[in-house]
Amino acid sequence: MNAISYNFAYLDEQTKREIRRALLKALAIPGHQVPFASREMPLARGWGTGGMQVTAAVIGRDDVLKVIDQGADDTTNAVSIRQFFGRVAGVRTTTRTEEATLIQTRHRIPETPLRPGQIMVYQVPQPEPLWRLEPSRAETRRLHALAEYGIMHVKLYEDIARHGRITLAYDYPVLVHGRYVMSPSPIPAFDNPKLHRSPAIHLFGAGREKRIYAVPPYTDVVSLAFEDHPFRPWKAEAACALCGSTDTYLDEIVIDDRGTRRYVCSDTDWCERRRAQGRPV
Amino acid sequence: MLTCGFADPVHDAQAAFRALLEATARPGTIVSLPQSGAPQPLPEAAAAIALTLCDRDTAVWLDACLATPSVCQWLRFHTASPLVADPADACFAFARADTAPFGSLSTGTDEAPERSAILVLLVKGFVPGRVLRLSGPGIETEKVLSVDGLPSAFLAWRAGNLALYPRGVDVLLISGNKAAALPRTTVVQEV
Numbered sequence A: 001m002n003a004i005s006y007n008f009a010y011l012d013e014q015t016k017r018e019i020r021r022a023l024l025k026a027l028a029i030p031g032h033q034v035p036f037a038s039r040e041m042p043l044a045r046g047w048g049t050g051g052m053q054v055t056a057a058v059i060g061r062d063d064v065l066k067v068i069d070q071g072a073d074d075t076t077n078a079v080s081i082r083q084f085f086g087r088v089a090g091v092r093t094t095t096r097t098e099e100a101t102l103i104q105t106r107h108r109i110p111e112t113p114l115r116p117g118q119i120m121v122y123q124v125p126q127p128e129p130l131w132r133l134e135p136s137r138a139e140t141r142r143l144h145a146l147a148e149y150g151i152m153h154v155k156l157y158e159d160i161a162r163h164g165r166i167t168l169a170y171d172y173p174v175l176v177h178g179r180y181v182m183s184p185s186p187i188p189a190f191d192n193p194k195l196h197r198s199p200a201i202h203l204f205g206a207g208r209e210k211r212i213y214a215v216p217p218y219t220d221v222v223s224l225a226f227e228d229h230p231f232r233p234w235k236a237e238a239a240c241a242l243c244g245s246t247d248t249y250l251d252e253i254v255i256d257d258r259g260t261r262r263y264v265c266s267d268t269d270w271c272e273r274r275r276a277q278g279r280p281v
Numbered sequence B: 001m002l003t004c005g006f007a008d009p010v011h012d013a014q015a016a017f018r019a020l021l022e023a024t025a026r027p028g029t030i031v032s033l034p035q036s037g038a039p040q041p042l043p044e045a046a047a048a049i050a051l052t053l054c055d056r057d058t059a060v061w062l063d064a065c066l067a068t069p070s071v072c073q074w075l076r077f078h079t080a081s082p083l084v085a086d087p088a089d090a091c092f093a094f095a096r097a098d099t100a101p102f103g104s105l106s107t108g109t110d111e112a113p114e115r116s117a118i119l120v121l122l123v124k125g126f127v128p129g130r131v132l133r134l135s136g137p138g139i140e141t142e143k144v145l146s147v148d149g150l151p152s153a154f155l156a157w158r159a160g161n162l163a164l165y166p167r168g169v170d171v172l173l174i175s176g177n178k179a180a181a182l183p184r185t186t187v188v189q190e191v
């Protein structure tokens, strides 16, 4: 047996303590971005170092970890993060949403309803919902402090004026606990309603931008919209070619070299379970 | 002799943090914290919170009845936290409920509301005493929490604290090895 040359869950205790303090503050101020001194992780940046640091600060030996990239458990990114925590924390891993106590994700919230006792950890590339509208960090901090979100409403309204509807399909901004406008990370707008009054804990980590934020259970998370243009998330008007589902988020895939396209569930675990329950097309 | 800290520092700190995370995410839920080897008169849960969250980056304030030489020495040894004389400077304030400096604690700033104090408040117990009705983020509808040894000034202070949102002080109520959180968003009313 080789000597273990790293600490449990990779990060040192001092680093974990700082992240843990930031997480408690983030839960106490839902949707507010709390700064933290982001560390390097032994995976390339852009592979979710913020999410990995949050997972490392939270995870314990009794946890069961699921990692999803897009909606799938079997992408290179998901597999390597899962293996990493299997190795440095010795935890059980799973692909089944209902078995997991900790779910690290990029791009999706599982279709299987979450429950109390589960923690979602999001890998966030850009935590600032106002970044496209206001490049100055000092200024966005001021706007959040004043709850001055006029520029966001103007941007959404311009979208409506130009396209007849709000065209944002991903990273659709939400208002949390009636106070902070928050980026839900690059999940499809289709997943936004799953954050609203969810029984689970949702933790967001942005490594490059050094920010942590959170949504506690049973917290109001409302997608921004207008009375005459209510929130209507985009979804393919199709059924899953594998399980027949019409109420899940679908990915369009090319199945042959003639460019034939089919729609399949983005959440591979959910799709497999549905087929296993004998509901194929 | 210094009493020891956590028996298993890495895993006990993780378990304590997860309990505090659940407590903060679900206000009014009573959680148990691991044995912390607390020196008298510091309660077990207060010591576990210090071992889990305090270090040289967090100023700690202790009220007069807690600031004994043995407690101060134990905290310095295990956390390296600077002990401050003014509660306004504290990241963590440990106080008995009847003498807590409620109005003196830092509530953060509009831009950095996270730079506020966490008040670790020692109460007599979570048995029938003052019956609180809680609502807000983390609570599906309503939660009832009984706390023995909470002064009536606490409720008036909480109402003012809520009005400061997003600034405000977050509270951890503790007794023995038990803790329950009242983050700044929780609406606290007496039944």
Ligand SMILES: [Zn+2]
Binding pocket: A240, A241, A242, A243, A244, A245, A264, A265, A270, A271, A272, A274
């Ligand atoms: Zn399917």
